[in-house]
Amino acid sequence: QVQLVQSGAEVKKPGASVKVSCKASGNTFTNFAMYWVRQAPGQRLEWMGWLNAANANTKYSQRFQGRVSITRDTSASTAYMELSSLRSEDTAVYYCASSDWGSYFFDIWGQGTRVTVSS
């Protein structure tokens, strides 16, 4: 049974960066596609990007291009999402999700990480 465990809540000032981690267990990490999705308070889900855990290839939503970076550490079975130049509109719950590479859906979800951007 695959499980994803995310890092804890963060409070950041405008202009800062945040890095959220997502540790996978229960299957071979390099078989995964890892995704990041965020949800602002009371708003819809918003896809941010994906990472091929085998070769670290990435694809980002145009909306976040230039501000987001998704990386991984295969030895730790962990994916990371870093968002820079934070503004108040980035206050949201950030979810990681995974599926087997070659699937086109978000199979397993992490518990979410709340990021608050406030001066």
Added chain:
Amino acid sequence: QSALTQPASVSGSPGQSITISCTGTSGDVGGYNYVSWYQQHPGKAPKLLIYDVSNRPSGFSNRFSGSKSGNTASLTISGLQAEDEADYYCSSYTSSFSYVFGTGTKVTVL
């Protein structure tokens, strides 16, 4: 990439069937059989309900079914139960090798 269009809310009485639509374009819903649906209860992470238009993950209730016609996908919940009250989101793979979510639908059990 614009969000897929879903009705803001749908309601039904226990035991009834309801259908949620998800409308996109030929660059997403209409172009690929990679539509998925997610259920999200308040304060919880989303959960996969349907993948590849009409497939259910193992162990998930067969009261949930999916279909697609042209640029519109649909999720049907039959035999509506109180625990089905939640937000529902569709998602599609797109022609730009990315994904897009729907605007979300709040299901209320009367």
